[in-house]
Amino acid sequence: MKNVVLYPFTPDDMAIVRFHSRWNKKYRINAVVSPRGLSYGGKDISVADNRKEAGLIVQDDLDKVLDENEGLFIPSGDSRETVYSGIWNIMCETAKKGKDIVCSINLTQRQFSEIKNLCKENRSTFIYCPMEKSRWTTSTITGRYHPSVPVIFVGNLVAEANTFEVTLEIANRFMQDGYKVSVIGDRPELNLYGFHGSSLLADLSHGKIIGNDIAMAITLLNHYIHYVESNDNPDVILIQVPGGMLDTPDFPNECGVYAYILSRVLQPDYFIGCSLLGKARRKEIQFINEEIERRFGYPVDCIHLSNKSVSTESSLQKHKMEFIYYPVEKAYEEITKMQGEIPVYHLLEKEHLEHMYQNMLEKLSGQKNID
């Protein structure tokens, strides 16, 4: 296994740092580097999203750290252009040093060819990890498919609240028990782990349904999931629901429209709603459940409460959601006040995950077979 540096590190990459080495046997993420302006440098990685210490220090001297490792891993997590400032030059310099490059960000055809040749010249490996493309066109599909294995949805009740990491946590837990898991989401890194970072799902979650009308997109997605099941032969399918599911008085949160489209593709056997801190108080949970069921046709089986919250004043001023990470203990505190008919967990915590997992298995065993 080769050691790579993950750059640029942001909170959206926590899941990659934690799970990459478990499922990708070619590369180990040995170090993480963050652009110095993000102020994570010199601190434990957990500072990025204010969780418990993880024992890995974020560095800010990429050149030095790259010299000590065998390659560079570029994740796709953050949407800000500034985070990726100078990334092309960094890739070229890395290739010239004979280091491997694993790249999840979009490259143009020209960039792809250039960097591939540069790596070849310098005897290093270039792994380009874009989204998995759909195999079908509108002329080749008929019929409607229903999965024969349990399907679990993990979705953001309002806005992004650890769904990617929660999905990987659950997948990992299933795999520990010997189950075969297919994961379908909107991050290209999933393709490095034998999972599926689907361009169809990604296009949907970015509001783009390229070249197709919505009805055709629904059919394409349905057949894509059929393809995944036929190919992978899994015991369970985990799907990340794109976009926010519920609007709030101040923000539309994609109006739940992408979640609705997915609900027309297929219905889950279990749904985990990921909530921001402060967006799902005890008295609101029943209302949230009713709304989800009314809009999408399935209930909330449990809630994951994140320590991520909306920074209200800034968000209202700028007319877009911005966030703040509170200490994770604050989430635990809120969870103790929120228990009721629908269980609430912090699923990045081992004990909570285990509790949810056992409950979920019990429910799924009563429905489709999960042997």
Next chain:
Amino acid sequence: MEQKPFIKLFSTINSNYFYDVNKNEVIAVKDDTWLILNNVMENGESLKDYKLNERGYSEINSLIQKGYLSGNRVKEIEHSNCGNIETTLERRMQKITLQLTQNCNFRCSYCHYTSNDGSQRKHSNKKMNIETAKDAILFLKEHSMDSPEVYIGFYGGEPLLEFEMMKEIVRFAGDTFFGKKINYTITTNSVLLSDEVIEFFIKYQISVVISLDGPKEINDCNRVFAGSGQGTFDAIIKKVKYIYDNYPKFYKELSINMVMNPEHDFEVIHSIFKDYPFLKKINIMSTVIDDVGALKKNSYSENYSKEVAYQEFLAYLSVMHRLPASKLYPTTARKVVGIQEIGKHFTERERLPEKAAPGGQCNPGEVRLMVTAEGDFIVCERVNEISDCMVIGNLKSGVDVNKVKALLNVAKVTEEKCIDCWAFSGCNLCAKYADQNGRLAKEERLKHCNRSRNNFLNILKEKALLMEAAECYGQASM
């Protein structure tokens, strides 16, 4: 004792309304309902005196069934951000404004630093040193990890007096914040805007606000050069025209801030846009002279007040698509935005929580923080920087959380009054209005209450007017 409904009754020429403080909603009611409510609120009657389940009282009965007309009030003043303020200050700071210098090449008569009642500082030669500025940048960096971008403002006095230091700060900030977007702003009187300065601003995309108060005869009443005492209009307009002619793209990004003296004729103030039409092509902001702490208090001429009211009327016509926005004075355009965003005052809720604070107070340290030339932290450039209650820390010891909490909970000094005030959610008094010789004082805050209540009552009436217009002209008009 039964508490009266927590409401505010008001009328327009078309209809009667009440504002429900708990629900934060404006409700139109029939005349007989309004009469009952008026009797309850003004004449000591009780809703229990009426047999509300009888015919004739169906509207009021229905309102009560839906949770309106509750007498519930907040039990204790505590700002909702108090519990989270430490994390906010640790991770979510976004903006610092650097007071590069306390000196200025102008002596504007209404400027607090030119003359005041003795409670504020005056112009001086004090300037920030580069190490203090760098420490401030590093402080922002360490406390903004959850902010996707940061804002650095340059202020004074006249910040361009320290342009060389400003350049060094911008280069340092660019290096320090590599990977994060920086938005720069500067407020300047513009006379020091040379080609070198303009090109630097273009390169680093620095947003510029230029102060200009109106045509020559208005501007030069108050805004004069330090030393000579000569009017500044000719120098400013020449500079603005130069930018318009030579840097057209940069010109479009400029803003002008007009400080209006309400003694003057409103139309005369705005004649500048007829005489210099190129000024209409950029963003115009306006405020009335801030006379808090000033020796001379504002007085409003009849013409000014009448014309402001007429401009508001025109703004409504524009909102209802009956008048193109291009026909409005640039200062009125902001009124249009205010009307269009009126919904932000009326976020729905079931009832007032047990603990809450009136509106008006920002999160000190999160959205803005000013660093004085000496490295002290004050809330923003609008407060008294030598007032003890407004100084919330410094670069050496950081932000004083207790002082920040005191500002967040400024309404505690008038808790009894605030809890019972129908304008609770619409209050616009920040802690600045409670500042009395360095402490947050009840009597000082209460002086401004009427003005705040009248302001919110105007907002309630605007809301009612929009509801009526929607009925007449359709919701699409809004």
